[in-house]
Amino acid sequence: MALLSAKTRFEQNGLTVPFITAWEFEKMLIPKLGIRVAPGGGAHLIFADETATDRDEHGVLWARQGLARGQGKALFPDVHAYRQKRAMFDLLCQVCGGKTIEEDFDRQLYVMNSAKGLPIQEGELTTAPPVCRGCAPEAAVSCPRLKDRYVAAYAEWNHSWGVSGILINPRTLAPLSKDHTEVSFTDPRIKWVIANRSVNRLSGIRHADLQTFALAG
Numbered sequence: 001m002a003l004l005s006a007k008t009r010f011e012q013n014g015l016t017v018p019f020i021t022a023w024e025f026e027k028m029l030i031p032k033l034g035i036r037v038a039p040g041g042g043a044h045l046i047f048a049d050e051t052a053t054d055r056d057e058h059g060v061l062w063a064r065q066g067l068a069r070g071q072g073k074a075l076f077p078d079v080h081a082y083r084q085k086r087a088m089f090d091l092l093c094q095v096c097g098g099k100t101i102e103e104d105f106d107r108q109l110y111v112m113n114s115a116k117g118l119p120i121q122e123g124e125l126t127t128a129p130p131v132c133r134g135c136a137p138e139a140a141v142s143c144p145r146l147k148d149r150y151v152a153a154y155a156e157w158n159h160s161w162g163v164s165g166i167l168i169n170p171r172t173l174a175p176l177s178k179d180h181t182e183v184s185f186t187d188p189r190i191k192w193v194i195a196n197r198s199v200n201r202l203s204g205i206r207h208a209d210l211q212t213f214a215l216a217g
């Protein structure tokens, strides 16, 4: 199969399928779990058949997920763990996969769900990658999670804070909750999480106009 560029564009039912959206054959898999006890006595979660690619640069375990972008149906609103992580780290537009830093070196635009009814806050934790300005209207209308209400802001700093994922009970190796938990890299529970999203902390927030997505004020 030819390698797809991040910027390869896909559509489904007339809607752009965002770069970070998961596709039908990109199944997420949690392998058999185990515990490793370090010589000093500290214990942490492992995959029984763990390989070097199962952990990120912080040593955090990530769920495995196939790569088959563009094949089968797009699974709105599911997000692909690795593409989300890459977009958060490289500041790629969550819609088109382009480098937002080439558009504006000083700040990135974020368009998010406003379920909390609040604008984007200073120090806000988010699993949403940035968007380029050209894709912002599309992000606001085409992502089902954003369709009803959205907020938009520019952030000057985008700090890698932690992950969102499934917390595992160290005694039973069963999930502690069905819901995803956000865990910082400095939290001791990070040793017992299976990540499937990066979480970034945004600062240097300046609000964006919700019609034009230009910097407000």
Ligand SMILES: [Zn+2]
Pocket: 093, 094, 095, 096, 097, 098, 131, 132, 133, 134, 135
């Ligand atoms: Zn874009």
